[in-house]
Structures are given as structure tokens and as C-alpha cells.
Amino acid sequence: MFDRRLLTHFDFFFLSLIMAVSAVGILNLFSATYSWPVAARPIYQKQIFWLMIGLSIAFTLCLFDYRRLRGLAWPLYMGAVLLLGWAALFGKVSMGARRWIDLGFFNLQPSEIMKIVIIIALAYYFSNRSYPQGCALPDLAVPFLLLGIPFVLILRQPDLGTALIVIFIGATLILFVRIRPRSLLLLGGIAAVAPWFGWFFLKDYQKARIQTFLDPESDPLGAGYHIIQSKIAVGGGGFWGRGFLKGPQSQLSFLPERHTDFAFSVFAEEWGFIGCMGLLFLYFLIIIWGIYIAYRSTDKFGRYLSIGVTGMLFWHAVVNLGMVIGLLPVVGVPLPLFSYGGTNMVTTMTGVGLLLNVSMRRYMF
Amino acid sequence: MVASGKNRFFILVAGVAAIFLILLLRLWNLQVIEGHRYRTQSEDNRIRFVPISPARGPVFDRNGELLVENRPSFNLMVLPREVGEKEVLFARLNAFTGQDPETLEKNWQKGRKQPRYLPLALAEDLGWERMELLAENAVDLPGVFVEAQPVRSYPFGDMAAHVLGYMGQIGEEELQKSDYEGHRGGDFIGKSGLERGLEGHLRGEPGNHLIEVDVKGKKLRILRTREPRPGRQVYLTLDRKLQQVLEKAFGDEAGGAVVVNVHSGEVLAMVSSPCFNPAHFAQGISSAEWQQLLEDHRHPLSNKAIQGQYPPGSTFKIVTALAALESGLVKPDRQVFCPGQIHIGNRRFRCWKRGGHGWTDLRKALKESCDVWFYQVGFETGIDRISAMSLGLGLGTATGIELSGEKKGLIPTREWKRRAFKEDWFDGETVNASIGQGFVLTTPLQLAVMTAAVANGGTVYRPYLVSRIEDPSGELIFQNKPTVVNHVDLKEENVRAVREALTAVVNEQRGTAWSSRLEGVRMAGKTGTAQVVKLKDKIPPNREEEVPYRFRDHALFVAFAPADKPEIAMAVVVEHGMHGSSMAAPICQALFAHYFGVQAVGAREGIVPEGD
Numbered sequence: 001m002f003d004r005r006l007l008t009h010f011d012f013f014f015l016s017l018i019m020a021v022s023a024v025g026i027l028n029l030f031s032a033t034y035s036w037p038v039a040a041r042p043i044y045q046k047q048i049f050w051l052m053i054g055l056s057i058a059f060t061l062c063l064f065d066y067r068r069l070r071g072l073a074w075p076l077y078m079g080a081v082l083l084l085g086w087a088a089l090f091g092k093v094s095m096g097a098r099r100w101i102d103l104g105f106f107n108l109q110p111s112e113i114m115k116i117v118i119i120i121a122l123a124y125y126f127s128n129r130s131y132p133q134g135c136a137l138p139d140l141a142v143p144f145l146l147l148g149i150p151f152v153l154i155l156r157q158p159d160l161g162t163a164l165i166v167i168f169i170g171a172t173l174i175l176f177v178r179i180r181p182r183s184l185l186l187l188g189g190i191a192a193v194a195p196w197f198g199w200f201f202l203k204d205y206q207k208a209r210i211q212t213f214l215d216p217e218s219d220p221l222g223a224g225y226h227i228i229q230s231k232i233a234v235g236g237g238g239f240w241g242r243g244f245l246k247g248p249q250s251q252l253s254f255l256p257e258r259h260t261d262f263a264f265s266v267f268a269e270e271w272g273f274i275g276c277m278g279l280l281f282l283y284f285l286i287i288i289w290g291i292y293i294a295y296r297s298t299d300k301f302g303r304y305l306s307i308g309v310t311g312m313l314f315w316h317a318v319v320n321l322g323m324v325i326g327l328l329p330v331v332g333v334p335l336p337l338f339s340y341g342g343t344n345m346v347t348t349m350t351g352v353g354l355l356l357n358v359s360m361r362r363y364m365f
Numbered sequence: 366m367v368a369s370g371k372n373r374f375f376i377l378v379a380g381v382a383a384i385f386l387i388l389l390l391r392l393w394n395l396q397v398i399e400g401h402r403y404r405t406q407s408e409d410n411r412i413r414f415v416p417i418s419p420a421r422g423p424v425f426d427r428n429g430e431l432l433v434e435n436r437p438s439f440n441l442m443v444l445p446r447e448v449g450e451k452e453v454l455f456a457r458l459n460a461f462t463g464q465d466p467e468t469l470e471k472n473w474q475k476g477r478k479q480p481r482y483l484p485l486a487l488a489e490d491l492g493w494e495r496m497e498l499l500a501e502n503a504v505d506l507p508g509v510f511v512e513a514q515p516v517r518s519y520p521f522g523d524m525a526a527h528v529l530g531y532m533g534q535i536g537e538e539e540l541q542k543s544d545y546e547g548h549r550g551g552d553f554i555g556k557s558g559l560e561r562g563l564e565g566h567l568r569g570e571p572g573n574h575l576i577e578v579d580v581k582g583k584k585l586r587i588l589r590t591r592e593p594r595p596g597r598q599v600y601l602t603l604d605r606k607l608q609q610v611l612e613k614a615f616g617d618e619a620g621g622a623v624v625v626n627v628h629s630g631e632v633l634a635m636v637s638s639p640c641f642n643p644a645h646f647a648q649g650i651s652s653a654e655w656q657q658l659l660e661d662h663r664h665p666l667s668n669k670a671i672q673g674q675y676p677p678g679s680t681f682k683i684v685t686a687l688a689a690l691e692s693g694l695v696k697p698d699r700q701v702f703c704p705g706q707i708h709i710g711n712r713r714f715r716c717w718k719r720g721g722h723g724w725t726d727l728r729k730a731l732k733e734s735c736d737v738w739f740y741q742v743g744f745e746t747g748i749d750r751i752s753a754m755s756l757g758l759g760l761g762t763a764t765g766i767e768l769s770g771e772k773k774g775l776i777p778t779r780e781w782k783r784r785a786f787k788e789d790w791f792d793g794e795t796v797n798a799s800i801g802q803g804f805v806l807t808t809p810l811q812l813a814v815m816t817a818a819v820a821n822g823g824t825v826y827r828p829y830l831v832s833r834i835e836d837p838s839g840e841l842i843f844q845n846k847p848t849v850v851n852h853v854d855l856k857e858e859n860v861r862a863v864r865e866a867l868t869a870v871v872n873e874q875r876g877t878a879w880s881s882r883l884e885g886v887r888m889a890g891k892t893g894t895a896q897v898v899k900l901k902d903k904i905p906p907n908r909e910e911e912v913p914y915r916f917r918d919h920a921l922f923v924a925f926a927p928a929d930k931p932e933i934a935m936a937v938v939v940e941h942g943m944h945g946s947s948m949a950a951p952i953c954q955a956l957f958a959h960y961f962g963v964q965a966v967g968a969r970e971g972i973v974p975e976g977d
Contacts, residue, residue: 176373235395235403248407273396277389284385288378295374307377318384325391
């Protein structure tokens with residue numbers, strides 16, 4: 001089954017991009033948590049551990065032809081929805097949100113699984129159809145249903161960030177599959193109006209975050225604290241940065257999430273614009289290469305799969321970076337490969353594994 | 366969007382590039398164009414969060430008596446930035462208050478990596494004397510101050526230590542679990558007992574100070590304070606007085622005992638002996654003391670009331686008797702002749718009384734604890750009925766009490782034997798099981814629950830320790846109520862026959878617990894002796910004291926009272942106490958005497974020693 005040629009076609013360039021960003025991320029975590037008490041195992045070591053887990057998942061995925069996922073698309077989707085439903089009913093409540101399933105040794109977050117599964121499901125659905133004129137609205141009924149169920153379940157947890165990411169992934173794929181101009185216009189209109197209605201369904205803390213985003217100075221010591229402090233850190237980095245382990249904001253201040261969602265602000269402060277440019281360029285290369293993998297892919301399923309995964313990485317990065325530099329509200333989305341967290345690392349590396357898989361089987365039928 | 370072929374990819378790349386360009390422009394704006402402004406802000410940015418630990422919730426007994434509270438521990442704190450030379454500081458501290466410079470250095474190193482604006486603790490729990498000495502010499506000690514930190518305190522010392530549990534610093538694994546979300550390294554959490562089980566209720570929510578500091582990190586003023594929310598207050602079912610009486614009655618012996626309310630499952634007292642002092646854990650136990658507790662062969666850290674698994678010995682005869690009567694095969698007046706031994710199959714089984722009990726019926730068999738009657742009747746009843754009755758009465762499964770680490774005990778069945786030994790069940794094993802030997806294992810808590818069920822006519826309640834939980838404001842968060850786990854349908858005449866026989870055990874001459882009777886209240890009970898090793902045959906009865914401690918039999922007693930209208934039930938296991946009648950029954954006697962406010966009579970008179 002395993003063909004030796006696969007190894008020669010292995011996408012070492014993409015893997016090295018991923019490893020480069022991870023390495024910078026781990027170095028940055030070392031700095032972000034440098035001033036922490038020594039009692040616990042250092043965060044950066046744990047991140048290395050999660051990276052290893054992630055890599056082994058990615059390599060394992062490469063052993064199987066991704067086309068086999070076609071047959072698994074519906075069972076996977078049903079399973080993921082069931083898990084989401086289970087979490088909604090019996091999940092563990094932590095910090096006011098019900099989004100975990102306690103497995104004893106590990107807390108499973110079904111919404112993370114859903115991010116990958118929705119890509120597989122939509123890629124499979126679209127790969128079986130062709131729209132020479134582009135999709136009309138009726139053609140999108142099933143994809144909307146596929147997106148809608150997890151969206152509502154995740155939004156209710158509540159986890160606005162992840163719910164939006166799922167929608168963004170779906171929107172990216174639908175746009176890529178092509179959609180008729182008139183339908184696009186209509187959907188664009190709905191998308192512009194929906195947030196105003198959505199406002200009524202948001203939890204108070206979510207409303208507060210958006211209000212704060214619009215006017216952070218209104219509550220500088222409360223909800224606006226994150227954004228203001230993050231902007232000061234990023235801006236204070238200047239062109240050349242403060243130097244590794246020398247960012248006064250990062251080393252002294254008490255940004256509670258500076259090793260997770262706000263890891264990038266630590267990096268920006270210490271490495272400056274020059275460092276940020278380099279890091280952004282790496283992320284840019286990852287996204288472009290993901291699109292290139294889709295371009296090179298010889299079957300529709302592989303193509304849509306790659307676009308979906310690339311979209312997931314892209315939206316994660318953009319929403320997180322936008323939040324950290326004050327362009328978007330604080331919604332709690334981690335920066336892939338950079339923020340600390342086992343769950344996110346596993347999801348990201350699963351996506352990376354799928355991309356590598358599509359890439360190395362580009363000549364096979 | 367109508368785009369075909371390569372165009373689609375081109376549009377994607379262009380879109381991605383555009384968005385990255387926006388991000389980059391924003392960064393350029395923040396870092397280069399406005400960089401100076403932000404850099405100045407960052408220099409001036411002197412706002413920091415300092416966490417404030419919440420006060421842990423207090424624990425009360427059923428009558429509102431305080432069992433666990435917090436007291437201030439006065440810690441010697443220092444702001445490292447303000448200390449000129451630490452050697453000088455240490456020398457002065459040593460001169461003024463006698464603090465050992467090496468310990469000071471060690472604590473200094475511990476806090477080395479924390480943020481510089483946070484003070485670090487050089488010494489914990491200073492006494493008043495040292496506090497005064499510090500205050501007098503404050504001028505010579507720049508950067509040094511005293512801070513009060515709440516720590517656990519136990520007004521009744523080591524009372525009920527196993528139930529309440531001890532505290533310890535949060536560990537690496539716990540920090541990983543989402544149960545402990547919001548905890549930080551260095552926090553103290555409940556490590557055992559209810560402190561652990563009720564962590565979420567007791568802990569409270571940390572608050573914080575928003576402080577302004579100067580460039581060096583020195584605190585200038587507090588801008589805003591979010592007060593911590595103290596933990597919830599917990600009311601237990603325990604009765605402080607009963608608990609103390611029970612512990613006192615236990616003395617220096619090792620073992621476990623539990624008192625439950627017969628009609629609800631409320632645990633009124635729970636003892637495990639020997640004990641540890643939870644106060645020594647309140648600020649972290651020294652590793653030497655920890656090691657000592659771990660190595661103690663009498664295992665002071667384990668809660669023997671729920672974790673000690675002992676053969677129930679003759680106390681199990683209650684179960685065998687009920688199984689036999691309920692089967693309909695045996696009537697209470699069934700006569701078996703006890704010559705001191707019996708042959709079943711090709712094996713000989715001995716009664717503890719070498720001379721035998723003569724003709725014996727159920728009443729006499731329980732009262733004088735005749736083994737031969739139970740060998741014969743148990744054999745006829747069969748292991749299936751005996752184990753079904755045991756399981757029905759709550760033995761062999763965890764009771765579900767709120768404490769972690771509860772053991773299940775063991776009630777053997779044919780199926781279990783096949784699984785565990787890949788062997789069929791032997792009749793001889795039924796005979797052994799009939800008197801609570803062989804494979805049978807129970808915890809003191811299970812025995813108490815079983816006894817309570819026999820006392821109330823067959824209802825098994827889940828035992829519980831937490832009565833209610835209240836908010837700091839007094840608002841009720843949780844109210845516990847009795848839970849029926851199982852109800853065994855027992856015929857009234859059978860229950861009556863067993864209860865009468867158990868009453869005779871204590872209240873009639875020749876009963877094995879005659880010496881532990883009460884005046885005014887009739888107690889019903891059953892003694893038991895559990896073999897630790899089988900070397901009885903080689904030891905003459907008058908030289909038992911020469912058996913090494915760890916080979917001596919365990920002494921058991923289960924009881925309820927009043928016999929005709931039961932209120933409370935209890936079980937006592939005294940490890941290596943040798944005789945249920947002389948070591949375990951007097952403990953029950955003392956407790957019941959206190960509970961009912963009556964006199965104990967007959968102590969140390971006419972003790973009938975009981976063998977296997």
C-alpha cells in the first residue's frame with residue numbers, strides 16, 4: 001500500500017514552514033512565561049510536547065490516502081454533531097461555558113473536532129457536484145444546513161470565536177466553489193444585516209467585548225484592559241523591538257492570557273516591526289503554499305479539502321492577529337502554532353497532516 | 366463570483382495578500398508611526414494586577430459548631446527591588462528575630478523568577494514576639510513588611526482529620542485538569558477528604574488589586590480592588606461531641622469506626638485511627654514529616670473507615686442468618702448440635718469454642734456466636750443466597766459517600782471466583798464465608814450501613830457527610846437529603862428473630878457482648894473476630910498476648926440502639942484488637958452511653974472471649 005514514491009513527493013518545504021513557525025512560537029512562549037513561578041513545568045516544554053503529539057498525528061494521517069476520507073465524510077459529520085450535542089447536554093461547565101466532554105485524562109472539545117470535520121464534509125459534498133454557472137441559492141441549502149447545525153450548537157456553548165471560524169471556513173469554500181453574482185449579493189446583504197440581529201442573542205460578556213472594541217478607552221481598567229495593554233505592548237516594540245526577554249509589558253505586566261491568545265503581543269513587543277514582518281511573511285507563505293497545494297491537486301476532493309484547511313489556518317491567524325493589534329474585537333481565537341494550547345495544536349496539526357497528505361499524493365489516481 | 370480555472374486561485378492569493386497587507390500596515394502604524402507614543406505609554410504604564418486569594422469556606426458540624434476555619438498567618442514579606450544587599454538584610458533579620466539565613470536564602474531563591482513588583486515571602490507564620498521585634502526594628506529593614514495570609518485552622522486539633530482532609534500545594538497534574546481552572550501554581554488546594562471533594566465549593570473566587578507602580582516596580586497606590594469572593598460554608602452531618610467521644614473511646618488502637626443515622630444514612634461520626642494533624646499541612650508539610658507519615662506501618666494517612674478492607678468475621682453472621690431465614694429453608698428454631706467442630710465434605714471446621722455449644726438454635730447461635738450452627742446452615746443456604754443478601758444489604762460495593770478513595774470490599778460469588786481464579790466454587794468456601802472469613806472483605810462504613818439496614822427493616826441508605834452548603838451570605842446552595850440505594854424485602858418475623866437474637870448478644874448473660882450493656886437503653890449488636898493469619902491452632906489460648914502485634918486478629922463490633930426502636934447504628938473495627946467483645950464492643954458502649962445519656966454497666970465483667 002505505502003508507495004516509496006510518496007516519500008520523494010513528500011512536501012518538505014511545507015513541513016519546514018510549519019516547524020519554523022512552531023520554533024519561533026516556542027521561543028516566544030519561553031519569554032512570555034519567563035517570569036512565572038518555577039514550581040510548575042514550564043509552558044514552553046509542554047508546548048514542545050504538544051507539538052510532538054501534533055506531528056505524530058500529522059505523520060500518521062499521511063500514511064493513508066486522503067481520498068479514503070470521502071467514504072467517512074458523513075459518519076464523521078454525524079459523530080461530530082452528536083459529540084457537540086452531548087457536550088451541550090452533559091458537558092463540563094468551566095468558566096461559564098459548556099464546551100468540554102470530560103474523558104478523565106483529557107477534556108475533549110467537540111467544537112475543535114468540528115472545525116476539521118466540517119471541512120471534510122463540505123469538500124466531499126462539493127466534490128460530487130459541479131456548477132458550471134456557479135451555485136445558486138437552492139444549491140446551497142445542504143451546505144447551509146451542514147454549517148448551520150454546528151454553528152448554532154457552538155454559539156450556544158457559548159463560543160463566538162469558534163462559531164465564527166466555522167462560518168468563515170464554510171464561506172471560503174462556498175466562494176471558492178463559485179457562486180452566482182446575484183446570490184452572492186443577496187448573501188452579502190444578509191451577512192451585513194445579521195450581526196445587528198445577532199446582537200440580541202449575544203451573552204453580556206460578548207456584548208461587553210464588542211463595545212469595548214469599539215471604544216476601549218471607555219473602560220480602561222475593566223474590559224478594555226486587554227486591548228489597551230496589548231496595543232501598548234505591540235506599539236512599544238517599535239521598529240527593532242525591545243529584545244528577547246526584555247519587553248517591559250510582557251515581562252512585568254499582568255496580561256492573563258499572554259501565553260495563549262495574546263502570545264503575539266509578547267512577540268511584537270520583543271521583536272518589533274521587523275520581527276512581525278518576518279513572522280507574518282512565514283504565515284503568508286504557509287497560506288500561499290496551502291493554496292498552491294490545492295492548485296496542484298488533481299482531484300476536486302483534494303482541492304476543496306486543501307482550501308478548507310488553508311482557510312481554517314488563515315482565519316485563525318487573521319482573527320487572532322486582528323484582535324491582538326486592535327483591528328477586531330477580542331473573541332478568544334488562538335494563533336495557530338504560536339498560542340499555547342494542546343487542543344489547538346492537535347487541530348492545527350491534523351489540518352497540516354491533511355495538507356501534507358494531499359500534497360504528496362498529487363500524482364496519484 | 367464568476368471566476369474560472371486559474372482565476373479562482375489568483376483571486377484567493379490576491380485576497381490573502383490584501384488582508385496580510387492590512388495587518389502589516391496596521392503594525393507599521395502601531396509600531397513605527399505611533400511607536401514613540403506607545404513606547405512612552407509603556408514606560409509610564411505602571412498598572413499591574415496583583416491577585417488576592419479568597420478566604421476558604423468554613424466547615425461546621427450538624428449543630429453549627431465550627432470545625433475548620435481560617436486564621437491569619439503573618440508572613441515576613443520583602444520587596445526584592447528595595448533591598449540593598451540581601452546578605453546585610455539576612456544578617457539583620459537573623460540578629461533581630463533569629464531567622465536562619467540559610468532558610469531566608471532558600472525562600473529568596475524560590476521567588477527569584479516571579480514578577481519584580483510582587484513581594485516574596487521570606488518566612489511564614491511569625492509569632493507575635495517576632496512581629497513585635499520586626500516592628501521595633503523596621504527602620505533598619507527597608508523593603509520588609511508583614512502580610513497576613515489566611516491559612517486553615519482546626520479548633521479541635523486532629524479531630525475528624527480523615528473526614529475533613531488536609532491541604533497541600535497544587536501539583537502539576539492538577540493544574541492540567543479543568544476542575545482546577547483558575548488556580549495558579551503555588552495555590553493551596555484540598556488534597557484529601559472533604560477539603561478535596563468540596564474544593565469547588567470551599568475555594569471561593571480570587572480577587573485582585575489593580576496597583577500603580579513606579580518604573581522600578583515599587584507599589585505606589587491601589588487603583589481599584591476587586592474583592593475576592595470567600596468560599597461557601599459547609600455544614601456536615603457529623604456531631605462534634607459524638608466524634609470526640611468515639612475518638613476518645615478508640616484510644617491508641619488502630620482501626621476505623623462509623624456511626625450512622627438508621628433512618629437517613631447521615632454519618633454522625635467517622636473515625637480512623639491513628640490520625641494525622643491537618644494543621645501541619647496548612648502551609649505545606651515538611652518532607653521529613655510527610656515521609657514519616659507515609660512510612661508509619663499503621664498508615665495514619667489512610668481513612669480506614671472507608672479504605673480499610675477487613676474480613677467481617679462473625680459480624681457477617683447477621684447476613685448469613687437473614688439469607689438462611691429468607692430462603693425458607695431454615696427456621697429460627699432450627700437446632701444444630703455443636704460439639705466444637707463439624708465435618709462438611711471431607712473437611713473439618715472448628716468452632717471457636719473447643720468444648721462446643723451443645724444444641725443450638727438461631728438465637729443461641731448469634732448470642733454466643735456459635736460457628737458450627739452457621740457452618741451447617743450457611744452450607745445449606747448456599748453461597749448464591751448469601752452473596753445476594755450481602756450485596757443487597759450494601760456490602761461488596763462502594764457506598765457512594767462523598768469521600769474519594771472509597772474501597773469496594775469483596776463479596777465472593779461463583780462468577781467472581783471463575784473470573785479471579787479460573788476455578789469453580791468449592792463448598793468449603795461457602796462454609797468459611799458463612800462466618801465472614803475466606804474471601805469476604807468489608808469496610809467499617811459498609812458494615813455500619815448493613816447494620817442500619819437490618820435495624821430499619823431492610824432499607825439501604827447512601828451514607829452522607831455533607832448536610833448543606835451555603836453561600837457566604839447564607840443563601841442555601843445545596844441541601845442534601847436521604848437517598849435510598851436499595852430496599853431488601855425482608856419478612857417481618859425474620860427481622861424480628863434476628864433483632865431479638867442481637868439484643869440477647871448484649872443484654873443476656875453468656876451473650877458475647879454482655880459486658881458492654883447499657884443501663885436504661887437496650888443495645889443490639891454482634892461481635893466479630895477477623896483472622897489475620899491462620900496460626901491460631903499453634904497458640905494456646907492463655908498465651909495470645911505473645912502473638913506479635915501484626916499477626917493478631919482484628920476485633921469487630923456492629924450495633925444499633927435502641928434495640929426495639931433503632932435510631933443509630935455503628936460499626937467498629939479495631940485492628941489487631943484480638944477480641945470483638947473486649948476491644949470493639951466497649952467502644953460502641955461508650956458512644957451509645959453518651960448519645961442516649963445513660964450509664965455503661967458491666968464493663969470488664971464476665972467477658973466471653975470469642976475465637977474464630
